[in-house]
Amino acid sequence: MALFDAAPATGESVLAVTRLDTRAIRALGDGVPPLLAGLVRADSARRPVASGDAPSGNPGGQGLAERLAALAAPERERALVDLVRGRVAAVLGHADHTAIDADRPVQELGFDSLTAVELRNQLATETGLRLPTTLVFDQPTPRALASYLGDRLTVEETTPDEPVLAELARLEAAIEAAATDASAHGRITARLRELLDTADSAAGAPADASAQGRDDDLEDDLDSATDDELFALVDELN
Template sequence: FVVFSSVAGVFGGAGQANYAAANAFLDALAERRRTEGLPGVSLAWGPWDQIGGMTGGGMTGGVTEADMRRMARSGMPPLSVDQGVALFDAALATGRAALVPVRLDLPALRAQGEVPAVLGALIPVRSRRSALTESATATGLIGRLAGLTPVERREALLDLVRSQVALVLGHAGGEAVDAVSQFRELGFDSLTAIELRNRLSTVTGLRLTATLIFDYPTATALADHLRDELFGSETETEASVPLRLLPPTADDPIVVVGMSCRFPGGVASPEDLWRLVTEGTDAISEFPANRGWDVESLYHPDPDHAGTSYTRSGGFLQNAGEFDPAFFGMSPREALATDSQ
């Protein structure tokens, strides 16, 4: 009795909580069968090479080339068919219930900084020397940029951004990256956005936000932002404001510049939310009739009954069906995985 699960159930994966849980269940099933004296082996496979026999279905059926490159860069290159078959034979000979046949690139994993705890014995925590090396790299970059003219500095930072974008997207070089095209048009999604942020944080030493490419949506805009963060804006350079004239909160790392919210009970603004709280309004309502739900069959009094709700009410957003993923530049895959409620 052999089941194929995924390494996502062991390490987790961004945007894969449900998938990871399902595969962890398969691992637990094999363990449970063993405790009851039944045969059971669960193999939590890493990625397979799409060129091999898994193309078009199976464990890599929904994985794109960009996904495969991202996994390889993160320290988990794909298995060839020969490697996979050899690991399958070896796994069945161990007598263990749950195994993880995966190919690991330890240097690449170590470079990620945050190593999964389960791999702690294979990859020791980065030493202080490693952290100092990264700091020295960022310091060296700043030193080189400081010796350039403003025009040369801007060009150097633009080249840096384009080269890092090329690495993330799998292009041969930075020249393949259009400096004025929107990042989402170049093929970025939420995962590649974080990877680019991490790479730029490492090479510059800056603490950059997770929304970096959405705040600065082109390579040119992002390069200008890095220049301002590293050296100050051109206006600041030409005429620095004396510190004594700055407001007392100038060193506050968090500044609220706007607020927006949507909550059940018809709340569409912070003012609506405050009014709901002060008036003690109950925002719980019956199931909405405009969601396409079969409300009658959705309810079942037994809380353990699968696929139903044992309550007839809840907190629901108004007009949730009008959510527009294209406005946020979301890919179809991200939109399908998003609960607009």
């Protein structure tokens, strides 16, 4: 300790060798303290980021791009900011990314050149982008980092109906198979009508717009039906 106290008085950088109990450091309860992160990184076990903190890793960025494509622009920006905040928290050994201010320079949180490179590596793995080693210094805040990543990610725009139509196409065969049972048919069609009413309500249409549309279609069919088709319908009803 006497040598440690004397080191600053030399006015020069001094190399020191010491023994660290890394298990004791990790037992402090919140991961490795930022001050020691660069010293014990090799055998430290970072606390996993909770599932809601940030999106999970996707080498190559394909999964991230697909998730972003399904979001509107404001939600996409928010998702990227949360992604960066989650990675910043992970590098610093924090479990909760909400404590990371999106507009505060990460260097004020205790980042140095080593942790900056680690953050760059994590973001590169997540996005599949080739990122410069000076990334954190060029884009100092999580929001600036998110904007930088968003400008460089290739996200194929999708219309709002595409994921819904894809899901309906996936369910089509299941509905067709289940509807052969009379009881199941009634429950399925009732639920589908409820979904149509929900869609009409979201679009600002009257609650009975779907039913009215079905009635209008029926009237059109009756108006255009031939006499033979009308007689056949009467026979079926009888």
